[in-house]
Amino acid sequence: MKRTLISDLRKSIGKTVKINGWVEAVRDQKTMQFIIVRDHTGLVQVALERSKQNGQLNEMVASLNVESAVEIFGEVVEDARVNLGGIEIRLAGLEVKAAAPEEFPIDISGKTQTGLDKRLDWRFLDLRRPEALLVFKVQTTAEMAMREYWVSQGFIEIHSPKFMGSASETGAELFEVKYFDRTAYLAQSPQFYKQMAMAAGFDRVFEIGPVFRANPSFTARHDTEFTSVDVEMSWIASHEDVMQFEESWLQHVIRTVRDKHGEDILRTYGVELKVPELPFPRVTMKEARNMLGKLGLALPNKGDLDREAELALANHVMRETNHEFMFLTDYPATVRPFYHMRYEDAPSITKSFDLFWKGLEVTTGSQREHRYDVLVRQAEEKGIDLGSIQYYLDFFRYGCPPHGGYGFGLTRMLTVMLGLGNVREVTFVPRDPSRLFP
Numbered sequence: 001m002k003r004t005l006i007s008d009l010r011k012s013i014g015k016t017v018k019i020n021g022w023v024e025a026v027r028d029q030k031t032m033q034f035i036i037v038r039d040h041t042g043l044v045q046v047a048l049e050r051s052k053q054n055g056q057l058n059e060m061v062a063s064l065n066v067e068s069a070v071e072i073f074g075e076v077v078e079d080a081r082v083n084l085g086g087i088e089i090r091l092a093g094l095e096v097k098a099a100a101p102e103e104f105p106i107d108i109s110g111k112t113q114t115g116l117d118k119r120l121d122w123r124f125l126d127l128r129r130p131e132a133l134l135v136f137k138v139q140t141t142a143e144m145a146m147r148e149y150w151v152s153q154g155f156i157e158i159h160s161p162k163f164m165g166s167a168s169e170t171g172a173e174l175f176e177v178k179y180f181d182r183t184a185y186l187a188q189s190p191q192f193y194k195q196m197a198m199a200a201g202f203d204r205v206f207e208i209g210p211v212f213r214a215n216p217s218f219t220a221r222h223d224t225e226f227t228s229v230d231v232e233m234s235w236i237a238s239h240e241d242v243m244q245f246e247e248s249w250l251q252h253v254i255r256t257v258r259d260k261h262g263e264d265i266l267r268t269y270g271v272e273l274k275v276p277e278l279p280f281p282r283v284t285m286k287e288a289r290n291m292l293g294k295l296g297l298a299l300p301n302k303g304d305l306d307r308e309a310e311l312a313l314a315n316h317v318m319r320e321t322n323h324e325f326m327f328l329t330d331y332p333a334t335v336r337p338f339y340h341m342r343y344e345d346a347p348s349i350t351k352s353f354d355l356f357w358k359g360l361e362v363t364t365g366s367q368r369e370h371r372y373d374v375l376v377r378q379a380e381e382k383g384i385d386l387g388s389i390q391y392y393l394d395f396f397r398y399g400c401p402p403h404g405g406y407g408f409g410l411t412r413m414l415t416v417m418l419g420l421g422n423v424r425e426v427t428f429v430p431r432d433p434s435r436l437f438p
Helices: 006-012 055-062 116-121 130-152 191-199 239-269 285-294 307-321 372-381 386-396 410-417
Strands: 016-028 032-039 042-049 069-078 087-098 176-179 182-186 204-212 225-234 282-284 325-329 346-350 352-357 360-367 403-409
Touching: 006 016, 006 032, 006 042, 006 069, 006 087, 016 055, 016 087, 032 055, 032 069, 042 055, 055 087, 130 204, 130 239, 130 410, 191 204, 191 225, 191 386, 191 403, 225 239, 225 410, 239 325, 239 352, 239 360, 239 403, 239 410, 282 285, 285 307, 285 325, 307 325, 307 352, 352 403, 352 410, 360 410, 372 386, 403 410
Parallel strands: 042 087, 282 325
Antiparallel strands: 016 032, 016 069, 032 042, 069 087, 176 182, 204 225, 225 403, 325 352, 352 360, 360 403
16 A cells, blocks of 8 residues: 655545654553654544454554654545544554654653753654654755756856865865875865856856855854855946845745745744845944944954944844845955956955845855956955965966855755754754764
């Protein structure tokens, strides 16, 4: 007999079905026994009358431990008294595929709180929680919507190498790897290869893939391996073109997630997902300095924002505009990579931006410098060994179009979208400076 998913049981009222799942709960009463069974689509009540005829089944049900993996056979019946969808299964057959022990290392029922670190030690059990499963249903829908929009706009998907011969971002955050008889590095981003695609004439590309940062931080916003969502597009006039594309893309993604999962997100996490209006507010770093001054805060001397300033500025813009998103633009060249294009009339300022959602940075982007001689000069200014990136510089020697793009943090998006406090909550198996298992 073919398996029936719990979400499809209403289509089989009056029929005998087979379901597979985990025992959520057992209620062993004087005259009746009930099993609540869970699969990835929902819950169903399974009922069995206590009788001499059902003696063997009664004993099996009475001995069941929660979280045992079971196969259930029975007739689907309608019963308005049943809270779980007004239907139940009348048990006719039960097979325990794998019995669970009585004691578990963590409580996945939610009746008692277990710390995040302990839950991550037993991640496979932690992920059995329906609210954890919802994270990855939302992630699947979001990625599908991303690709749907990209393809509709003429983008091509690429998969860049994760072994590199030199740094693609800062050399301070590199993981070294033995690569046969030499040293390689795990890719910090696909940046160089996205730009190679521009030089190759691909015009518009995207990639969703892992990146690696040897960042010793234990904050709720950082991990050492994460999924980066990357976009690069040719023939742009400025970074404004990139921002306009990203905000339209994000609007489509959030609308798609809201339409499919909005009610579940609100019920599970208490977050009402709002589709943002266009355009998103834009604040230059010069304007940010003035705003923060009025709020009694000052930008650090290095010209970038610290966490306190980011939150204060984002909250201020949200109050003023009633908008959850904010583009912060025109960062000083001193705090941006060498490949960010600078203003001709203000060479100390880059044509760059970060995107904040409810105060959390989710994107970094810019127009890139596509002129070989300018790019070389900017790399030299940053003290970069040109020999280590000559393969990259060569991309721009044979005619490369003006282009720009952004890198978007998938886990940061999910963290904000679901109102959670830590990127580890929305990462399938997180990695941080102290965690290599499971």
